[in-house]
Amino acid sequence: MELLAKLKKGYGIPVLAAAFLLSGCGSDNPASSEEPQQNKTATVEQTAMKTYEPPSMEKVPAGPLGESIKLGYKLMNETNTAVPNNVGNNLACSSCHGTAGTDGTSPLTGVTAVYPTFNPRAGKVLTIEDRINGCFKRSMNGHPLEAASDEMRAMVAYLNYISTNVPIGIKERPWIIKNSLQTVPTPDLANGEKLYQQSCSACHGADGSGTGPTSGPALWGDKSFNIGAGMGRISTTAGYIKRNMPLGEMGGVKQGSLTDQQAADLAGFILSKDRPDFAEKANDWPLGNAPADVPYELKIKNQ
Incomplete structure (x- = not known):
């Protein structure tokens, strides 16, 4: 082995x-003087955002959006039984991202605010849907969700919900501690x-x-x-x-x-x-610069 x-x-x-778990990766590229106004706003707002408390499930809005958020919450906690055709093991998202990604183990709070972003392991820019499916293929040892499926929409809706009020384009989430x-x-x-x-x-x-x-x-x-x-x-x-x-x-x-x-x-x-x-x-790491502890051989080897 x-x-x-x-x-x-x-x-x-x-x-x-x-x-590179779903907790997200920041951009490797510093913001230029030509960055969009939205990102300038995020940069200003993030300086005051040292902590973040996501809204509780008791405050989920009524109606179709709320039902989708609730389905996403269920999928986070019961992944292996809720979508058995997409999961090849006995894990759920909450196995690593405790309390459906809202506690301190491996938080997902604010994750949708940092996507799309460049992912070195993939060697390209990923959307939040890409990143979710990466976990289905790797951590869940299964198969990706259909991009337009109710389940994918629900997971994104839930992750958006626990990222409420986190500015889009935020560069750092100080409340996130990497494992x-x-x-x-x-x-x-x-x-x-x-x-x-x-x-x-x-x-x-x-x-x-x-x-x-x-x-x-x-x-x-x-x-x-x-x-x-x-x-x-x-x-x-x-x-x-x-x-x-x-x-x-x-x-x-x-x-x-x-x-x-x-x-x-x-x-x-x-x-x-x-x-x-x-x-x-x-x-993996098609552009090189792979971490030293990758436990398998790569086509592109570090120089």
């Missing part, structure tokens, strides 16, 4: 802190296995198969994310674990108490396990 070989070799080097370690220590897989059984197995299963899409998602095996998912990178997985796990005290470990080394050990152990392949993986 490519990844296992890299894990044994070690990741004790700086890695790029770009996690990524700048430098990943060389993982100790044996210690990772020990920590996993001590503090993770009760929710995620001793065999990694999980106990439910939101209660304890599958972390490896056929029912988990595939190798092309953002969580397939050790910097992202370790960062997510360090910030968010466990959700409650488990095996004497409290949320936020893990060291970088412990988080790397856990991530290394989890990612050393078998998971579904992603047929298109070699085409």
Whole structure:
């Protein structure tokens, strides 16, 4: 396995802190003096927007738009059962983006305000619909939604709703904290296995198969994310674990108490396990400059 070989070799080097989950990516291009007035307004408004609280589902408007937002919320929480033909594992969007993307684990609040945007992994500008379907193909190990389907419209409507009042074209969302370690220590897989059984197995299963899409998602095996998912990178997985796990005290470990080394050990152990392949993986980062911890070979290699 490519990844296992890299894990044994070690990741004790700086890695790029770009996690390309649906939480969004800012533009790599600084605004020019000719930028649209809309973006100038967003730049001014964002300086005062240090925090953001999305509207609650109790305030969803009545009528067709409200019904679409509610369907989007359902799809976020019940993805694998709501659209089973598009999901190839036992995960839901909320498996990673907790509370349908509104809590601090991997927030989606304000995400529609930053799209369309350039995505280095794709090597092109993506719309929010493109990004949603990227997650269906990778994190959900499934198939994209039809662009004009009720389900796609509903997901965009929901993401727009939890982005209410965030200025279109905003360059930074200060309330978003990326789940990524700048430098990943060389993982100790044996210690990772020990920590996993001590503090993770009760929710995620001793065999990694999980106990439910939101209660304890599958972390490896056929029912988990595939190798092309953002969580397939050790910097992202370790960062997510360090910030968010466990959700409650488990095996004497409290949320936020893990060291970088412990988080790397856990991530290394989890990612050393078998998971579904992603047929298109070699085409990622077509312009080069791929992060150092991409766990598979690419057609375009970094110089």
